[in-house]
Amino acid sequence: MNFRTAIIETGRIAYQRGLLTANDGNISVRLPDGNILITPSGLCKGRMQPEDLLVITPEGEVVEAAPGRKPTSEQPMHLEVYRLRPDVNAVLHAHPPYAVALTVAGFDLRNDFLPETRMTLGSIPTTDFALPSSPQNAAVIRELIPHHDALMLRQHGSLTVGRTLEEALINLERLEHTARVQYLAQTLGRIVPLPEGWWR
Template identity: 50%
Template sequence: MAAQVEALLREEIVMVGRRLYERGLIVAGDGNISARLPDGSILMTPAGLCKGELTPEDLVVINLEGELLRAAAGRRQSTEQHLHLHVYRRRPDVLACVHAHPPMAVALTLVGITMSEPVLPEAMLALGPIPTAPYARTGTVEMGEAIDPLVADHDSMLLARHGALTLARTPTAAYFQMEQIEHCARILHAAHLLGPLEPMPHERIAELYHLRAALRMQN
């Protein structure tokens, strides 16, 4: 059974990598995708390879300490494993993570435009507030430390000057959250070009937060 689950997750992660690449959410060897296996180890995309051209055999398995458990010849774990491992240690409910570099969302972090304000109803329902973690140097434990205050209460977040991170029950669900982040970032960018944002009435914001909480309980 565990072997079947792993085989399916390998196929799903490869598919997600291809979608991220085709949608321009990552380029070259950027980004990484991971999933928690039934035994608690982590299946993850390898370092240095284009995520749009992976095969299931390319993926590596690591433990929660970041030690390589299984990998094909020439494959090694990503230096950004610290980001994923921090999430899995803090959130036992999270079974998959996607880290990508959505261009417009990253651009917003460069000019100080936040995505945490409740201005888009659909985004509030699907993603909740999207906070921005402070800049941290890629490939270091500092990345985990940067997201630490956000991980407990958020499933989608921006990484200042770097990218975005989404947490979900499946790699596909985490991918769709990443798509939505970039879509919302484009809308927000257009709104800032057109003029000052019109805030939503407080009572409608509270309404949406209650609805989101109810939807999360159902899932």
């Protein structure tokens, strides 16, 4: 699967699973030549065509774009990830509803009750609030993204990264699953943490 097809497919899956809605979210991949393939502003990520995607430099200059297409307004956040994480080749920003609801209600995502989450993602921190589509998003992730493959932008959405787009999507799915289980367990009345020290 080429990189354009992989982004289209990831957008479609995330949209159909309800992890993105309307024309929200954005997706990018670092190409072998160092440039970035990124989704455009304003389009539904579930219904994109390969030619809708843009190629930009690591500094954000447009190299290749169909007429009228502009890169996502969250471009500064994507470029910040690639600058700080040489090991990362894919960035996925989504609006997973359970995870966002937890941050809206003032809860952090917990990592002490599901073994898979603990073993794969470690912890999932929440950033300070930043205005969506503003350069503030690049600033609020700066301290966290070097140490985490999944984090929450407070009262906004998720940011997951991976060596591949498949990894970034798996991290998003796991983040939302964790949030959903946390929400359900809290609604049932309590969360029983994993036994002390089992992961050491």
